[in-house]
Amino acid sequence: MSSWRQDLSLSAVSAGLVAVLVGFASSVAIVFQAAQAAGADQAMMVSWIFALGLGMGLTCIGFSWYYKAPVITAWSTPGAALLATSLLGVPITQAIGAFLFSALLTLLLGLSGGFDRLMRRIPTSIASAMLAGILLQFGLSVFLSLQSEPWLVGLMLATYLLGKRWLPRYTIILVLAVGLTASLVLNKMDLNALNLSLSQPVLVWPEFDFGVLLGVGLPLFIVTMTSQNIPGVATLRASGYEQVPVSPVLTGTGITALLLAPFGGFAFNLAAITAAICTGPESHPDSKKRYIAGLSAGFFYVLAGLGGASVVALFTALPTALVASLAGLALVGTIGASLSAAVAEVQERDAALICFLLTASGVSFFGIGAAFWGLVGGMLTLLLTRAR
Incomplete structure (x- = not known):
């Protein structure tokens, strides 16, 4: 406890708060769409927020404390988008069965250790390039928002520049x-x-309905793995947190989903965008003390889950330009560090750039997002250039 008090900092706590703010405000509407598609009433939708907030909060706190690293979890936003379209006409009882099936697959994959071994074969340059590609749109959103809300975003941008000059830890x-x-x-x-x-x-x-398990549960598992957990692992690797093993985290998120799925916790996974806010230098100059940001994010996630409808109403009341600009400015340092690490190795530079461009393009094939295809493109390019 004494070590925790010594490591406590306002910058790390604020990073955790910003991560939760961005996570909720940017995608909570998609979660509501998924719940409505499953036929959930108002009470059930609040229960979904409770389960998701509680699950993310407890896993953030547990993993961050145990590994002394900012391990940030999140709900599966691509998974929620998938559910919003695939749950139409599906009884909510069968939807819950699909959530449990997806959670069981996650648990089994975590126990097998295969995902961890696969991710360790990905070079740092490729992981950094994928992370930079994911975050690029958030950096651009600052200046796109500046066009629509010049006064609001202009003041935030000026504060960021002045803060980086005079108070970098509290910017x-x-x-x-x-x-x-x-x-x-x-x-x-x-x-x-x-x-x-x-x-x-x-x-x-x-x-449990066999058709729903294959038509909803299995795609939910695949989308969560490819679009969420792979970028999440890349974020940790690119930020230097090699000590965090992937398999126990997958196992923990799988168990959490199994326990909370009946209340609406449809999927939990490693975060990428919100994690980058907590793993970057703005959180704390000392990477060993950034785990406080993970603990703080977990605390605020639990509060958000307990607050339910009140917290959701607060987040949705915030201007879109504020949320977009806040996320973009919080990620500027991480984008720069990721780009630097991506092109540091000359022999891997072409592969890293292919990965970056593919990921940043936002393309999607077979319902799988750009982060996965960026990783595939980068690794294939690397194999071809090494063979040459």
């Missing part, structure tokens, strides 16, 4: 404070609909 928390203040002054936030209420979990007993 992001200053940007958040200025963004919230400017949003209130410019009447960009509507807080009238907010009310305080705690979440009430709703248990749904699962029903």
